[in-house]
Amino acid sequence: MLDLSDPKKRERTLLIFAGMALCVAVAAILPAQFRATAELRRERIAKIKEIEDHERLVQNRVEIRDRLTAFENQALAAARTPPGTESVLDYQNWLMTLATGTGLQNLESTQPSILGAVGGSGGTGGYTRHTFSLTGEGRLEQIAEFLRRFHRTEYLHAIQNLQPRPIQNQQDMLRVTFRIEALSLPQVSGVNTPTVEGVLATDEESQLLSAIRDRAILSEYRPPAPPPPRVDTPPVPPFDHIPFYYVDGITEADGVPRTWINHRTGGGRYFLSEGESLMIGDIRCTVRKIDFEAQLIQIEAAGSLLTIRVGKNFDEPEDVRAIE
Numbered sequence: 166m167l168d169l170s171d172p173k174k175r176e177r178t179l180l181i182f183a184g185m186a187l188c189v190a191v192a193a194i195l196p197a198q199f200r201a202t203a204e205l206r207r208e209r210i211a212k213i214k215e216i217e218d219h220e221r222l223v224q225n226r227v228e229i230r231d232r233l234t235a236f237e238n239q240a241l242a243a244a245r246t247p248p249g250t251e252s253v254l255d256y257q258n259w260l261m262t263l264a265t266g267t268g269l270q271n272l273e274s275t276q277p278s279i280l281g282a283v284g285g286s287g288g289t290g291g292y293t294r295h296t297f298s299l300t301g302e303g304r305l306e307q308i309a310e311f312l313r314r315f316h317r318t319e320y321l322h323a324i325q326n327l328q329p330r331p332i333q334n335q336q337d338m339l340r341v342t343f344r345i346e347a348l349s350l351p352q353v354s355g356v357n358t359p360t361v362e363g364v365l366a367t368d369e370e371s372q373l374l375s376a377i378r379d380r381a382i383l384s385e386y387r388p389p390a391p392p393p394p395r396v397d398t399p400p401v402p403p404f405d406h407i408p409f410y411y412v413d414g415i416t417e418a419d420g421v422p423r424t425w426i427n428h429r430t431g432g433g434r435y436f437l438s439e440g441e442s443l444m445i446g447d448i449r450c451t452v453r454k455i456d457f458e459a460q461l462i463q464i465e466a467a468g469s470l471l472t473i474r475v476g477k478n479f480d481e482p483e484d485v486r487a488i489e
């Protein structure tokens with residue numbers, strides 16, 4: 166049993182019970198507090214993400230609105246209204262003016278037609294596709310200039326097909342047909358066509374146009390002229406085969422001497438007796454005498470007699486008296 170008669174023991178006991186009660190209370194309250202704090206933290210993160218999503222959505226809506234405004238400034242008016250019809254015809258006239266400004270001639274344009282329509286909700290969405298056909302004649306660089314100006318114009322249009330054909334008896338001219346599509350928007354009610362003035366060419370575009378102009382790919386091919394001969398280069402002398410004709414040997418059979426002559430650069434071998442000949446270039450060389458004992462032969466060439474020892478070539482004759 167607890168003895169509470171002693172004041173010190175009584176205070177110690179009360180402190181122990183109070184500490185135990187406090188621990189029990191903390192153990193019961195803290196987990197709930199931690200759960201509540203974690204839940205608040207999750208809600209805060211979710212709210213921040215929701216705010217960021219809304220801000221991103223607002224920004225996207227601003228960008229979409231600005232883009233739609235740009236589209237409205239680059240589109241034809243609605244075709245179902247009189248202003249829309251006027252806008253389509255104005256665009257067709259703009260195409261003709263653009264082609265004339267680039268130098269194309271004999272221009273023809275068919276009646277524009279509606280290629281297709283895409284509807285939208287509330288009468289504000291959707292668009293209508295119009296097709297235009299333009300035919301003209303010009304050089305390749307004029308067609309390239311038309312394409313440059315067309316694509317540099319910020320407008321809802323595109324060239325869907327281009328058909329160039331050569332013109333008979335005019336090798337540097339082409340007859341070309343453009344198939345062009347442009348869009349009209351229902352919320353655009355006034356006349357809205359591009360400006361007629363051409364866009365200035367950049368340095369890169371000027372270089373490309375110059376390259377197209379200089380190549381003349383439709384002209385008849387003419388091979389380049391051969392380079393002029395160099396006057397300071399001496400003519401190459403003809404190859405001298407004489408130093409490569411060697412007397413390889415002299416044999417004798419039944420008292421008849423024969424000589425072996427080898428052309429080392431040409432691969433020819435000759436087995437000749439006295440009176441027989443061979444051609445070195447345009448010179449006829451005739452064997453006049455064969456000396457088996459002295460291992461010498463005598464060749465007549467161009468009116469001269471050459472005495473050649475076995476192992477020597479025709480460019481190394483000896484004294485003609487050596488064979489006498």
